[in-house]
Amino acid sequence: MTNLALAGATGWTGRAIALGALAAPDVNLKTAIARSSAGRDLGAALGVDDLGVPVFATVEEALDGVDVLVEFTSHAAAKAVALAAIERGVAVVIGSSGLTAADFAEIDAAARTAGVGAVASGNFSLTAAMMLAGAELAARHLTHWEIIDYAKSTKPDAPSGTSFELAERLAEVGAPQVDLPVDQVAGHPSARGATIAGSQIHSVRLPSFIVSTEIVFGGEDERLSIRHDAGGTAQPYVNGVLLAVRRARGHVGLIRGLDRLLLNDEGAREDSTL
Structure with missing residues (x-):
């Protein structure tokens, strides 16, 4: 049985994860x-019947007897929340977007020093993880790509955590070929998007979107698009988060990307339900 603390438990995603954890037979x-x-x-x-789960104001108050902390707070609070748990020897699952590569490096170093595990993902949907894995495979064979992310008009960070993670993952494969460097574009080079880890990312913010991420590969007289669209509820993230909770204590240091748990864990199929 894994004893769990949940930061951001009353938020849009946190509520779904709380109810999912309460229904899981191996998570307390x-x-x-x-x-x-x-x-x-x-x-x-x-707004439901009492669950026997006390709510605390700070992370430090909530960690007694806890094995894993899941955080779905905000980009401003996420790193501090994760580090506070790690310092207490508690493994962490990080769900907030907006953290930088330097933030993740600091979290990884702290987890290794403390001898605990951490899992972070820009998107805990199982299908989003499969999109990332497919894009990484395509990037090994195709030389041109760009990323488009779509989200609601009030999303506070850009690009989305999913697209940011996608760009950084593809950078491990290699940089895309850019036939006309962005700084040589006439007119308004900023219209070409932001260069993140070598990839161009275009962030669209409009009402009616939740979070969608698309990567477009271009070849000679052909194109390949891989796109993930999130629906209007947080339910798709629950199974991925619970998978990460179950695996967080099985290693030391930070694993970035839910797909790496899916691809490298023989038990993942038993833990996941689409």
């Missing part, structure tokens, strides 16, 4: 962190 949701609901039972905070 022991505590929750949500400053606005501190001192209440999580059930009362979510």
Whole structure:
């Protein structure tokens, strides 16, 4: 049985993860962190019957007897939340987007020093993880690509965590070929998007989108598009988060990308349900 603390438990994603963890036979949701609901039972905070899960204002208060902390807070708080758990010897699963490569390097170093595991992913949907794995395979054989990410008009960070993670992963394969360097574009070079880890990313922010990520590969007289579209609920992230919770204590240091757990873990099929 894995004892779990959940930071951001009353948020849009946190609520779905809380209910998913409560239904999982091998996970015990022991505590929750949500400053606005501190001192209440999580059930009362979510508008359901009492769940026997106390809500605390800070991470430090919520870690007694906890094996893994899951964080779905904000890009501003995520690193501090993760480091606070790691310093207490608690493994972490990081769900907030907006962290930088330097942030992840710091988290990895702290986890290795503490001898605990960490898992981070820009998107905990199993199908999004498969998109990333497919894009990495395609990039080994195709030389031109660009990334487009779509999200709601009020999303506070750009690019999305999914597209950022995708660009960084593809950088491990190699840089795409750019036939006309962006700094040589006439007019407004910024219209070519942001260069992230060598890839051009174009962030579209409009009402009606949740989070969608598309990578377009171009070849001679042909194109390949791989796209993931998220629906209107947080349910697709639950199975991926629970998979990460179950695997977080099986290693030391940070693993970035849910697909790496799916591809490298023979038990992943038993833990995952599409």
